[in-house]
Amino acid sequence: MCKICVFAGTTEGRTLAEFLCTQNVQVTACVATEYGETLLQPGENLHVSAQRLTEEQMKAMFLAERFDLVVDATHPYAPIVTENIAAACRETDTQYLRLLRDGNDAPEDAFFGENIEEAVAFLNGTEGNILLTTGSKELSRYAGLRDFSERAFARVLPMEDSLKLCQEAGLKPSHILAMQGPFSREMNVAMLRSVGAAYMVTKQSGSAGGYDEKVAAAREAGAKLVVIGRPPQREGLSYRETLDLLCARFGLTWKPQVTVVGIGPGDRGAMTGEVLEAISQADAVIGAKRMLDAICDHRKPLWDAIAPDAIADYIYTHREYRRFVVAMSGDVGFFSGTKKLLPLLERCDVTVLPGLSSMVCLCAKLGTSYEDVVPVSAHGRDRSILPQIRRHPRIFTLVGGENGMGKLCRELVDAGMGDVHLSVGERLSYPEEQITVGTARELAEKTFQSLAVALIENDRAVVTFGLPDEAFLRGQGSDGVVPMTKSEVRAVSLSKLQLTEDACCWDIGAGTGSVSIEMALQAGRGQVYAVERREAAVELMASNARKFGTDNLHIVSGTAPEACEQLPAPTHVFIGGSAGNMREILSLILSKNPNARIVATAIALESVGELTQCLTAFPFTETEVVSLTVARDRKAGRYHLMNGQNPIYIFTMQGGENLT
Numbered sequence: 001m002c003k004i005c006v007f008a009g010t011t012e013g014r015t016l017a018e019f020l021c022t023q024n025v026q027v028t029a030c031v032a033t034e035y036g037e038t039l040l041q042p043g044e045n046l047h048v049s050a051q052r053l054t055e056e057q058m059k060a061m062f063l064a065e066r067f068d069l070v071v072d073a074t075h076p077y078a079p080i081v082t083e084n085i086a087a088a089c090r091e092t093d094t095q096y097l098r099l100l101r102d103g104n105d106a107p108e109d110a111f112f113g114e115n116i117e118e119a120v121a122f123l124n125g126t127e128g129n130i131l132l133t134t135g136s137k138e139l140s141r142y143a144g145l146r147d148f149s150e151r152a153f154a155r156v157l158p159m160e161d162s163l164k165l166c167q168e169a170g171l172k173p174s175h176i177l178a179m180q181g182p183f184s185r186e187m188n189v190a191m192l193r194s195v196g197a198a199y200m201v202t203k204q205s206g207s208a209g210g211y212d213e214k215v216a217a218a219r220e221a222g223a224k225l226v227v228i229g230r231p232p233q234r235e236g237l238s239y240r241e242t243l244d245l246l247c248a249r250f251g252l253t254w255k256p257q258v259t260v261v262g263i264g265p266g267d268r269g270a271m272t273g274e275v276l277e278a279i280s281q282a283d284a285v286i287g288a289k290r291m292l293d294a295i296c297d298h299r300k301p302l303w304d305a306i307a308p309d310a311i312a313d314y315i316y317t318h319r320e321y322r323r324f325v326v327a328m329s330g331d332v333g334f335f336s337g338t339k340k341l342l343p344l345l346e347r348c349d350v351t352v353l354p355g356l357s358s359m360v361c362l363c364a365k366l367g368t369s370y371e372d373v374v375p376v377s378a379h380g381r382d383r384s385i386l387p388q389i390r391r392h393p394r395i396f397t398l399v400g401g402e403n404g405m406g407k408l409c410r411e412l413v414d415a416g417m418g419d420v421h422l423s424v425g426e427r428l429s430y431p432e433e434q435i436t437v438g439t440a441r442e443l444a445e446k447t448f449q450s451l452a453v454a455l456i457e458n459d460r461a462v463v464t465f466g467l468p469d470e471a472f473l474r475g476q477g478s479d480g481v482v483p484m485t486k487s488e489v490r491a492v493s494l495s496k497l498q499l500t501e502d503a504c505c506w507d508i509g510a511g512t513g514s515v516s517i518e519m520a521l522q523a524g525r526g527q528v529y530a531v532e533r534r535e536a537a538v539e540l541m542a543s544n545a546r547k548f549g550t551d552n553l554h555i556v557s558g559t560a561p562e563a564c565e566q567l568p569a570p571t572h573v574f575i576g577g578s579a580g581n582m583r584e585i586l587s588l589i590l591s592k593n594p595n596a597r598i599v600a601t602a603i604a605l606e607s608v609g610e611l612t613q614c615l616t617a618f619p620f621t622e623t624e625v626v627s628l629t630v631a632r633d634r635k636a637g638r639y640h641l642m643n644g645q646n647p648i649y650i651f652t653m654q655g656g657e658n659l660t
Contacts, residue, residue, distance in 0.1 A: 001026050001045075002068045002250050005061075007085055010101055012239045012320070013073025014040055015283065019243070019322050021046045023252045028065065032081075033159075058088035066094075068250075071242065073099040077203055082234060097245070098236030101205070110215075110225035116141045119201060119226050128198025129153060131191060133214065134228065136162040139169035153177060153195040182210050188217030201226045239320040256315055258324045258348040260338050262331040262355025263287075266294045267429035270361070275353050279325050284318065286311050287327030295327060308337055312344035324348075331357035335377040335398060358453045359396045362425040365435055366455060370396065373455065378408065386415055386549025387521045395456040405448035412440035415549055423455045424448060465518060466491030472514050473547065475540040482537045484512040485576055488630045489601065489648055494518055496624070496652045497572050497599045502526045506570045508560045508585060509533075509577025513541035513553070519574070520550035527552050529567050533559040533579065561588040569593040575600035582610050586618055586653075594619075595656035602649045611651045622654035 005028045006017045017029040017040060027046045030053065040048050053061070062070065072085045082098070089096035113119040116138060123130060124146045132142065136156040142148060149170050156162040158178040166176045177191060192200060200218045204227055205211045218225045237245065246252050259278040264270035279285060284301040285292065292302045301321070305311045315324050332338040334357040342350065363370040374392045376385050379400035389395050389412070399405045405424055412420050418441035426434045426449045436443065466487045475482050485493065499505070499519060503526040507516040510530035520528045530553060532538050538557045545553045556563050561584045569592040578585055582600070589596050602608045615623045627649055631642040 003028070003065060004246075004250075005030065005065065005067045005070045007070070007072050007074050007081070008040065009074035009078060009081070010099075012099055012101055013071070015320075015322060016071060016073060016099065016239065016242065017046065019254075020246075020252075022255075023250075025250065025252070028067070053084075055084040055088050058084060059092050062088055062092040062094045069095045069097060069246075071097050071099055072236075076101055076205075086234065097242065098234045099242050100236040100238055110218075110227050112227050112229060114229050116228060117144075119228055120145050122226065123199060123201075126199065129196050130199045130201060130226075131155065131195055131197040131223070132201045134201055134203050136165040139165055139171070143169065149175070153197065155179065155191065183213060185213045185216045185220070188213055189221045192217060192221040192223050197221070197223050199224050199226055201228070203228050240318075243319045254319055256322060256324055256348045257351075258315060258326060258345055259351045259353060260326045260328060260332055260341065261353045262329075262334075262336070262357075263291055263294055263327050264330060264356040265358050265361050265428040265430075266290070266329070268294060270356055270429040272353070272355060275355060278351075278353060279327075281323060282325040283321035283323045285325045285327060286314055288329070291327040291329060306337070308341040308344055311341060315345070315348065328355070331355045331360075334359065334375065335379070358398060358425070358428060361428045362396070362423070362435075362453055362455055365425065365428070365433075366423055368455070378404065379451070384411065384549035384551045386411060386417070387524055387552075389417065389420060389456055389458055389461075390521060390548070391461055391524075393458055393461045395458070396453070397456060398451075398453050399448075400451060402450055403447050404450065405452040405454060406444065406446055408454075409440040409444040409446075411549060413444050415547055417458065418444075419460075421457045423457075425453045426451075428453070465494045465522075467514070467518060469514075472512050472517070473540060473544050474512065475536060482512050482534065482540050483509075483577070484514050485601065486630070486645070489628060489650070490515055490518060492626065492628060493574060493599050493601060493650055494522070496626075496650060497574060498597060499523050499572055500526070503571045504568055505529065506531065506564065506567065506573040506589070508564070508573065508575045509579070510541055510555075511537050511576060513544045513555075515574050515576060516541065516553055517544055517548050517550050519572075520545075520553040521548065523552070523572075526571075527554065527568070529554050529556055529564075529570075531556045531558065531560050531563050533557070533563075561585045564588055567592075570596050572596065573598045578607070582607070583614060583617070586614055590618060590655050593655070598651075598653040598655070600651045600653070602651065603646050608649050611649070615651070615653065618653070618655075620653045620655055622652070624652040626650040626652075 001024055003026045004020060006013055008014045008017050008029045008031055017027055020027045021043050028049060029040050029046060030049045032052050042048050070089050072082055074081045086096055111122050113122060120142055130152050132152055132154045139154060145152060149172060153175045154166055154171055155177040156166060158180060163178060200214060200223045202214045215225060243254055247254055261275045261278055263275060279295055285295060286303045286305050288306045289304045292304060303314050305314060311326055328336045328338055331354050332352050359370055359375055373394045373396045375396045376388050377398045378385050379398040385397055399408055412418060418439060420440045422440060422443055424436045469487050499522045501524055503523040505519045505523060505528040507519060507530045510516045510532045513530055516528050516530035530541060532541060538555055541555055559579055561581060570589060573589050573596055589598060600611055602611055627647060629647045630645045633640045634643050
């Protein structure tokens with residue numbers, strides 16, 4: 001096991017020590033204060049030394065421990081300590097590595113001074129209060145500041161030594177802000193405003209030292225930034241370069257810790273305790289801007305990303321961070337990008353923390369359970385949810401796009417479902433939360449926010465085969481009435497077809513599209529291809545498809561089998577009309593999928609004879625023929641008489657292995 005000593009006077013140094021604790025390395029972390037010691041928890045392979053070491057003490061420790069490497073991650077404003085560490089390494093023949101803190105340029109409107117004396121000289125020519133954020137150790141160097149005790153306010157650590165230095169420098173107790181960071185932009189703004197500061201003095205301490213938050217806060221509070229530049233630094237490596245060197249030399253492995261969290265509907269108050277804890281412990285947070293704004297933690301790097309590959313790429317290329325949080329809206333398992341992201345994080349230690357889904361929140365607001373609610377999403381998807389609304393009494397949906405909820409209400413009205421009841425939720429969990437209830441007809445002309453959710457209740461939901469014939473539009477072409485498979489025949493045929501939810505269906509000789517539409521409704525996650533050669537029937541079928549919202553129904557104009565050659569292989573086929581090409585159609589179907597399940601209907605004896613021959617001409621593993629006779633009542637005066645329909649033969653043919 002190798003031995004490494006880290007002088008961990010910065011965030012980067014502590015992060016490096018924590019990383020080394022996860023490896024087969026014996027680590028000694030040196031910090032200068034008791035406060036620094038509290039930031040590192042000793043472990044099985046981590047020893048923490050909390051004392052200020054002289055050069056001689058360093059040499060004695062290096063000789064006794066014989067470290068393989070000493071990493072100097074002290075603060076850039078502690079050049080004497082850096083020189084002592086480097087000298088001790090030279091004299092004990094110990095390898096030395098300087099870990100540099102990332103720097104940030106001062107904003108254009110800031111005053112830049114190379115040292116405190118230059119900053120004091122500048123401030124002596126100004127008026128107004130000053131917030132000092134450079135620590136307590138160097139307060140005495142501000143003694144030349146005009147009206148120091150009246151103008152200066154100092155933010156220091158809440159430690160006895162710090163308070164003593166403030167008193168020795170002449171600061172009034174009311175001018176001492178004793179608190180422990182890190183400090184967010186909002187907190188910096190509040191402090192600047194509370195003391196009425198016209199100037200904020202800071203060191204150029206890098207992102208990890210809170211410099212970016214100070215820059216943003218000074219700009220927002222209208223205070224001028226006074227930046228004290230860094231002393232000249234020794235050559236060294238960035239955190240990422242240091243990590244690469246350690247991994248290459250000592251065979252260490254960098255494995256980021258990624259926590260994927262559901263942040264709930266958005267407001268911070270709706271986030272779970274474990275999610276907030278994960279965010280507070282993270283080195284960097286990734287998510288869509290809306291999620292990052294909800295988190296409101298500007299003390300750490302925030303990366304605006306939505307696409308799973310972009311998120312994974314950021315994690316793998318930012319080796320300077322070890323703990324990442326990826327923020328997902330709502331719950332991680334509820335229409336979340338988590339499903340696509342997780343396979344990309346195989347090289348990470350991943351934890352998934354759930355959050356409150358918008359469905360849970362809305363149902364709670366409405367005082368209703370959700371055990372019988374079917375969740376669907378229309379957010380970022382082109383597919384209509386009308387088929388699900390027709391089938392299920394209670395649907396929960398997420399809707400996106402400009403006034404997407406209003407458009408959905410108008411679709412329901414156009415589809416004859418204007419009486420469907422909606423409870424629409426907007427900005428759930430926020431103070432401006434709004435819930436609107438009413439029928440689709442009542443809400444159709446209202447305007448809703450782009451991200452809205454709804455509980456949709458349809459007390460006329462239909463889940464059986466055989467919709468009433470009257471539900472379909474009928475029409476007539478130049479060669480007669482467009483044919484339609486009647487309700488009873490349709491119900492038996494679809495029952496024999498044994499559709500699956502994700503079936504790929506063909507409907508050959510589709511006519512009005514009654515079978516195609518019921519296929520599309522039943523195979524909600526599948527695709528249906530309706531093949532029809534008559535132009536009038538194609539137009540009528542398109543109208544019926546719009547009425548039912550079956551956007552998984554694709555109309556193919558042409559004659560089978562030629563019109564089917566470019567279609568994807570079917571799992572299920574209904575043949576209502578073959579135009580005399582039955583054998584060729586069956587041959588094409590089985591060439592595309594030998595296991596396809598096929599149901600065909602025939603009225604004419606010639607068609608019956610052709611299908612009967614096909615039963616033995618093709619290698620079907622299962623065949624069945626049903627003769628169906630349907631009679632419907634008609635009123636004759638005060639009597640009801642039964643009118644017999646044409647008898648129909650229903651052929652079922654299963655290719656290869658039975659799919660069910």
